[in-house]
Amino acid sequence: MDYGYGDQVAVVTGGSSGIGLATVRLLLDSGANVAFCARDEARLRAVEAELAAAFGAGRVLARALSVLDEAAVKAFAGEVEATFGRCDLLVNNAGQGRVSTFAETADADWRAEYELKLFSQIYPARAFLPMLKASKGAIVAVNSLLAYQPEPHMVCTSSARAGVQNLLKSLSVEFAPHVRVNSILLGLVDSGQWNRRYDAREDKTQSRADWYGALAARKGIPLGRLGNPAEAAAAIAFLGSRAASYITGAQLEVSGGLSRHI
Numbered sequence: 001m002d003y004g005y006g007d008q009v010a011v012v013t014g015g016s017s018g019i020g021l022a023t024v025r026l027l028l029d030s031g032a033n034v035a036f037c038a039r040d041e042a043r044l045r046a047v048e049a050e051l052a053a054a055f056g057a058g059r060v061l062a063r064a065l066s067v068l069d070e071a072a073v074k075a076f077a078g079e080v081e082a083t084f085g086r087c088d089l090l091v092n093n094a095g096q097g098r099v100s101t102f103a104e105t106a107d108a109d110w111r112a113e114y115e116l117k118l119f120s121q122i123y124p125a126r127a128f129l130p131m132l133k134a135s136k137g138a139i140v141a142v143n144s145l146l147a148y149q150p151e152p153h154m155v156c157t158s159s160a161r162a163g164v165q166n167l168l169k170s171l172s173v174e175f176a177p178h179v180r181v182n183s184i185l186l187g188l189v190d191s192g193q194w195n196r197r198y199d200a201r202e203d204k205t206q207s208r209a210d211w212y213g214a215l216a217a218r219k220g221i222p223l224g225r226l227g228n229p230a231e232a233a234a235a236i237a238f239l240g241s242r243a244a245s246y247i248t249g250a251q252l253e254v255s256g257g258l259s260r261h262i
């Protein structure tokens, strides 16, 4: 599908793995020049080399940084402007979930989780806003169904994610009419965090297909399987594109039907 990103510039945080990487690939494939960041420099450089070979070095910019380092995020925005001259789409994807109940979660964990979830939105939005305004661009945030459907074993992630949805709604109003702000709400996607949990499984005889199949059944996912990163990327690319030009302040569930609310 052509999302119409020719001549546009997109920025993806957490672009070296999973959903972020699938999004970077899809946007490059759809004609955008893409800048992305992540912390682990070795993995970032390996991905950058692969993408440069596939799409051309001049279309890819990769920087090793944490989205929680405001000065680094600002400098990244400066480099994007110097390299590509504009930014049409910011995908705030970097992050991970925390598995812990209320009893297991220390104050420092609460603070770290709230910092990650909120400032991974705030710092990139602040840094890229002038370019997004100039291009009448869009922000797409990657969030989770946990925002509306909390899980007690992910108590601080769930509540922080609810705060993110609230924040995004305010930004969609404050940044209008220049910049659209939307989000996707994920259920379970077969990428980084679930791969790590698969690697850490107790029963090492259980195959990958069996482990994921059992997980989908246990969670009661109506479509009967986990999503894949490309399916999340497709929703991100749609919301960021001109095909979604009258959509702002909205969320799109990418969960195989997992949500129980209407």
Ligand code: NDP
Pocket (backbone or CB within 6 Å): 013, 014, 015, 016, 017, 018, 019, 020, 037, 038, 039, 040, 041, 043, 065, 066, 067, 068, 093, 094, 095, 096, 097, 142, 143, 144, 145, 186, 187, 188, 189, 190, 191, 192, 193, 194
């Ligand atoms: P992955 O672990 O595969 O990818 C996460 C990416 O984010 C990596 O590139 C990682 O690189 C980067 N990253 C993490 N923290 C930072 C940081 N502080 N600064 C910059 N980059 C960072 O995860 P997924 O693709 O599975 O998840 C993508 C997003 O979707 C995450 O925010 C996750 O919480 C969310 N999500 C995922 C779900 C799922 O089922 N997979 C469900 C709900 C939400 P590095 O470690 O090198 O920094």
